[in-house]
Amino acid sequence: MPVTRTLEADVLRRQDPELAGILLAELDRQSTTLQLIAAENFSSPAVLSALGSALANKYAEGYPGARHHGGCEIVDVAERIAVDRAKALFASEHANVQSHSGSSAVLAAYAALLRPGDTVLALGLPYGGHLTHGSPANFSGRWFDFVGYGVDAETGLIDYEQVRTLARTHRPKAIVCGSIAYPRHIDYALFREVADEVGAYLIADAAHPIGLVAGGAAPSPVPYADVVCATTHKVLRGPRGGMILCGAELAERVDRAVFPFTQGGAQMHTIAAKAVAFGEAATPAFTVYAHQVVANARVLAAGLAAEGLVVTTGGTDTHLITADPAPLGVDGRTARGRLAAAGMVLDCCALPHGDARGLRLGTAAVTTQGMGEEEMQRIAALFAEVLRGETESQKARDEVRELTGRFQPYTG
Numbered sequence: 001m002p003v004t005r006t007l008e009a010d011v012l013r014r015q016d017p018e019l020a021g022i023l024l025a026e027l028d029r030q031s032t033t034l035q036l037i038a039a040e041n042f043s044s045p046a047v048l049s050a051l052g053s054a055l056a057n058k059y060a061e062g063y064p065g066a067r068h069h070g071g072c073e074i075v076d077v078a079e080r081i082a083v084d085r086a087k088a089l090f091a092s093e094h095a096n097v098q099s100h101s102g103s104s105a106v107l108a109a110y111a112a113l114l115r116p117g118d119t120v121l122a123l124g125l126p127y128g129g130h131l132t133h134g135s136p137a138n139f140s141g142r143w144f145d146f147v148g149y150g151v152d153a154e155t156g157l158i159d160y161e162q163v164r165t166l167a168r169t170h171r172p173k174a175i176v177c178g179s180i181a182y183p184r185h186i187d188y189a190l191f192r193e194v195a196d197e198v199g200a201y202l203i204a205d206a207a208h209p210i211g212l213v214a215g216g217a218a219p220s221p222v223p224y225a226d227v228v229c230a231t232t233h234k235v236l237r238g239p240r241g242g243m244i245l246c247g248a249e250l251a252e253r254v255d256r257a258v259f260p261f262t263q264g265g266a267q268m269h270t271i272a273a274k275a276v277a278f279g280e281a282a283t284p285a286f287t288v289y290a291h292q293v294v295a296n297a298r299v300l301a302a303g304l305a306a307e308g309l310v311v312t313t314g315g316t317d318t319h320l321i322t323a324d325p326a327p328l329g330v331d332g333r334t335a336r337g338r339l340a341a342a343g344m345v346l347d348c349c350a351l352p353h354g355d356a357r358g359l360r361l362g363t364a365a366v367t368t369q370g371m372g373e374e375e376m377q378r379i380a381a382l383f384a385e386v387l388r389g390e391t392e393s394q395k396a397r398d399e400v401r402e403l404t405g406r407f408q409p410y411t412g
Contacts, residue, residue, distance in 0.1 A: 031404060031410070032401050032404050033345050033404065034343060034403070036345055036361040036362060037365070038234075038347070038361060039231075039233070039234050040365055041233060042369070042410070043233070043277070044276070047237070050276050055272050056268070058071070061259065064080050075272075078268060078272045079271050082278060083095045086245070089281055090213065090245055091223075092245040094251035094254070097232075098266045099243055099263070100242060102230065102231040103131070105229040106130075107139060107262050110144065111257035111261050112250065112254045112256070113201045114201075117143075119146075120144045120147070120176060121166055121172040121174070121175045121176065122146055123150075125148065128151075128180055129180075133176055147166055150352070153353050155314075156352055158184075158187075163191070172198065175191060175202050178229075182320075183301075183315070183317065185209075186204075188221045188223075191204075202225045202227075204221035205229050206221050208320060210231065211235025214282075217287075228244065230243055237286075238274050238277025238281075239270050239274060239277065241270050241271075292367050294317070294318060294319065296373060297319050297363040300377075300379060301323075303380025308384065309323040312324070319363050321362065323361075333357055335387055336348050338393065342393045346359055348360065365409070369404070370407045371403075375407070379403075382396055
């Protein structure tokens, strides 16, 4: 993805060289280390251009045609384009593109459908549930009565029979399906069946797989869920932000839950960048990319398993992999530190049915850089060499630099 030197960059260098240096240092970090965090990606230069545009100056509380500020004629067009592109991309009757983040989108979904004290069934936090799925440190755990379902102890797959049993027992007002660390496709049709049986709303938190959905590499929750919450970064490669998809019958409730109930003014530069990303995701090139992300993840998962790590669920259907490095003699936190020193950046995560911390990694960013299955095999081998202490961190770091040097996220 080529990037040209801009007037704005020159202005920042002259006016605030301290901050300009920080921006350049971060670009260097991203360009010379392996970005394996499952929730991150490289946005295109077009997306970044929209984020740095004059739309950042515009206050635009409300919705197109009904703003609380004057001078919104042009930004109204930008938001309508973003909405129309999102609706077309995901075959949804309605889209709200104003949510500032995935968590903001989930908050708005709860506000639209629930009242404080309502019972909600969601994946338990130890099994990959998000903070907004009932953490006591989060608004969700303070305002609602969450019941957590889990995964099978042997397979690591969602225990759908437990989901059904808990739903019948607790009769929740809403059921949430989605995870930050579940590498397999979710059976949305089954969740819909359970929700209908107990009269619950179905909320899909598709923050991680939504980009794969856009590229046809993962099943869509839109035909099954009452409300779909998602992020626009991660595999989708857009700006950091959120969105909500729903049917026409819930459109007004969702829009009012976003504004004025949970948010103020829309970030119009971010919404324009979302529109750019939706347009990019509708191209044949993005479809190829999404399928390559999954192919790379499967090869990387198989490589890690061959090196002795325990890959949860035995593999992946998505961009995401979770693994236990204990067989190599290290815990998750120690492993993350060793890998970071070698230039491989990833996260820790909870492992099902235990107190140990594992590793969570993804292939979205390295695939954007153009890496393929051959590179995934080498990354898996280097990964294990570092954890077993067979390769010094500096030697591994040099190899990472060589690899990223051949696959730069940006040029120029």
